[in-house]
Amino acid sequence: MKSYVIIGLGRFGASLAIKLQELGNEVMIIDESADQVQKISNRVTYAVVGDARDEEVLASLGVRNVDCAVVAVGSDLAASILITLNLKALGVPLVVCKAQDDLQKRALEKVGADRVVIPERELAVKLAQSLSSSSVLDYIELSSECGIIEMKPPESWKGQTIQKINIRAKYGVNVIAMRNAGGKITVAPGPTYSIREDDVMVILGESDALRMVQQL
Numbered sequence: 001m002k003s004y005v006i007i008g009l010g011r012f013g014a015s016l017a018i019k020l021q022e023l024g025n026e027v028m029i030i031d032e033s034a035d036q037v038q039k040i041s042n043r044v045t046y047a048v049v050g051d052a053r054d055e056e057v058l059a060s061l062g063v064r065n066v067d068c069a070v071v072a073v074g075s076d077l078a079a080s081i082l083i084t085l086n087l088k089a090l091g092v093p094l095v096v097c098k099a100q101d102d103l104q105k106r107a108l109e110k111v112g113a114d115r116v117v118i119p120e121r122e123l124a125v126k127l128a129q130s131l132s133s134s135s136v137l138d139y140i141e142l143s144s145e146c147g148i149i150e151m152k153p154p155e156s157w158k159g160q161t162i163q164k165i166n167i168r169a170k171y172g173v174n175v176i177a178m179r180n181a182g183g184k185i186t187v188a189p190g191p192t193y194s195i196r197e198d199d200v201m202v203i204l205g206e207s208d209a210l211r212m213v214q215q216l
């Protein structure tokens with residue numbers, strides 16, 4: 001389980017907060033609007049009405065202890081920049097910001113945002129999937145129910161063949177490629193392929209099955 005703070009509860013921020021909570025994470029939401037906070041307060045772990053532009057407010061809420069902060073305050077670039085600076089000053093390890101265009105994206109990157117997304121190009125659900133898993137290196141959403149992930153093999157799979165693990169029958173997913181530490185890619189590895197510790201697996205499956213595999 002990871003911990004997140006979502007600052008700004010427009011459609012993007014609210015959708016992201018709800019999805020991260022549904023994925024089993026601890027989620028705090030912060031917004032100046034009591035109405036916006038109230039709308040989803042029963043669907044997240046903590047709900048706070050407050051001004052995230054005030055570093056003391058963030059510090060008092062223990063924001064420095066979260067794994068990731070998402071700044072989704074909308075069109076106010078000045079507020080986004082100030083909040084980002086506050087979060088980085090508090091030592092938040094991963095700060096993700098919402099931007100409206102490439103100009104805003106560049107500005108937020110310059111003040112320390114670790115990742116900047118433009119919602120029209122990246123769905124909140126896809127971002128939640130990407131942020132939520134500790135083992136996922138990347139996630140490609142093919143539909144609302146199906147996707148492709150890259151992940152390191154679980155400990156119990158290392159040194160075993162794909163056939164012995166019985167991955168497809170037991171977990172309902174398909175290994176479509178393997179990449180070793182040297183960058184060599186094996187497409188559609190056969191049943192006798194032995195999974196090495198330094199391999200990265202590319203796996204196709206339904207979202208629920210992929211989440212199960214990520215938790216092994």
